[in-house]
Amino acid sequence: MKIKLDKKQSIAIIAIVVVGLVLAGFILFSGKHKTGGDEHGHEESHQEESHQHAEGEKAKQQESAEAKPHEEKIVLSDEQIKAAGITLATADTALIKTGLILPGEIQFNEDRTAHVVPRLTGVVQSVPAELGQKIKKGQILAVIASTDLSEQRSELFSAQKRMALARLTFDREKKLWEEKISAEQDYLQSQQVLREAEIAVQNANQKLAALGADSGKTGAFNRYEIRAPFDGLVVAKHVTLGEVVKEDASIFTISDLSSVWTEIAVSAKDLNTVRVGEKVIVKATAFDSTSTGTIAYVGSLLGEQTRTAKARVTLANPQGTWRPGLFVNVEIIASEVQVPVSVAADAVHSINDKAIVFVKVADGFIAQEVTTGRSDTQKIEITKGLKVGAQYAADSSFIVKSELGKASAEHSH
Template sequence: MKPTKKQTIAIAAIVLSGAALAAFILRPGAQTTAPQETAHGEKHGAAEPADHAEEVQQATFSEAQIKTAAITLAAAGPAPIVPAIALAGEIRYDGDRTAHVVPRLAGMVESVNAELGQQVKKGQVLAVLSSRELSDLRSELLSARQRQSLAQTLLARERKLWEERISAEQDYLQAQQHANEAGIAARNAQQKLDALGAGALPGSGPLNRYEVRAPFDGTVLEKHIAAGEAVKEDANIFTLSDLSSVWAEFAVTAPHLDTVRVGQPASVQSVSSGASAIGTVAYVGALLGEQTRAATARIRLKNPGAAWRPGLFVNVSVFPPAANGSTAAVAVAVRSSAVHTLDGKAAVFVRTPSGFAARTVTLGRSDGKLVEVLSGLAAGTQYAADGSFAIKAELGKSGNEHAH
């Protein structure tokens, strides 16, 4: 069917409009696609930065605050480092300050005054026992003292009679011998009680009451006693340890036996928390284990706040003397005290105009005082060397504020 005049005009208008639109689209410099917003308000099609900067943790510190916090600054740079010997270890009780408490007398337990994990003082009563043996020993002491008193009285009487020429000298000498023997018996009975820690006689209490006391200040690690049970004189009823110092015990393998020596500096780092401490090698065993073929060595560590818990796995770094010729020159190094663990990564606090910023770094060799920085920090960069824990604490507070 032949189109009408109106249809012909409409078709022509559509063709012309399409041609005009195509010419506009193909015009040089024309934008082909308009930015579209996503549901989150982001625009697609706009240019994005070539790289995305990692979020940097920053702490604001004025000069006065830096001085108050005793923060010292240093510059990262080249330094000689003696590579450390890395060994695996574990925190253990200080064997010189750990004791198995035994009652030293058999008896029935009347009461227990200490619990697991409790801090106790030297001389504090841990448990009270009722002991028939102790009653016999105290009765023996009382009898010996009475015999000694009577012997002294008789000796004084015989001395007076002999001096007045009433009795013979033989009677006086015999009384003196009896007094000496009574004194020896009394001292012997007293020393038996002293050896058991029960030397003081009760004023009016029962003679069979025996108090088990703490031999030194420490923490109750084990408890094997309960009220109402019978215990033997050699039973291990408590294990007590002074946790103000601990041992970092590690195995020295055969290749390092000639290098690790008593007195060498070493660092200990917790595998779980990253906490570290500096000490010296206090002992290296002379024998090798049959299974490990390694010698046992240990480092004594001070343990304020009981931060080093026995059973904690640690990494031990022993630093041999520089005289052995193993010193290495590294391009960038910082002090070991400046390195912290943030979000599971090693970080150093670098100086900024407003304070400090945490810079993630990759570490290399260390000698306990200095540590090599493989990446993340350029030579000449100023950083917080000492006192940097104050910066970490400030970052922790800032993180909590953001969290709330």
């Protein structure tokens, strides 16, 4: 059956078909454009993620390098380590003695030092004692001829003679008085004369004893023997044969060096630590010698020029090791603390302002960064970076440090 369309209906149908074709083309074009945009967006996102990943890896590598700046290995064989004199030690617990070290000087023990003076004017007749000689108490140091001593001895002998005569007179008067022959007054007078003569003899003897002289019965009245006051060493001599010496001239200095003093200079800030009774360790600066003692004296005044106080330690010196004038270091022990991990004091090095210990590995050493704590002259506490039992370079560890410097220089080139 045929449907006949008029002209208006035909035009409308054609218009609808054209509009449909236009709409279909527009929709198709929009879909392709959108798909292309999504693909471009995905590509850009992928490139950005790749860039961020690369930056992250770079940052991680940089952080790793900064976190482990000294882990470059120093390759040394066991033979090289032995040839270089590098000794190995093991990190272990230790007793850290905290305190301070002060300068000091060995001096004579003034309680056992004597400046010998003649106490009489005279002429030197002999000088048996020599400088540096060990002498015994009572040993003759020098002999002088003194007119003053001669007069003192003459006075003694005169007083002894008068006393002998006074005793005879007293005995006779006493007998006569007892027999009722003489008066009591004569007896009492003779007794008084005897007592005065005895006092005169006693006085003359004491004068000689004060001079260190005897009565002179076996020799010349003017012979004066100067003797050592105690066992010691002649450390100074200022007298020669034939010299005229005065009574107050210091002709010998005798010192008993079996004990000496260590004098310490203490600043004001350290006075609270330096106290009487504190233990100390005295070490010589010129040679390897150590002794222990206790502080016996701390001065109350500060020197006007030095602004320091004086402290003193008495040291036993049986071998004569500590000589007056020797400079020493005095270590005052304030406290003792047990620490869990420690290394030798000379095993810790400073590299780029970081504390480093060279830890032993299979074929050399690794520079291990550590955190240090308390220390003394022998040990340093390690609070971080090292465990008990780790082997490290101790003596001559500076050689390992120099090898690390060489390796760093070669790497920078």
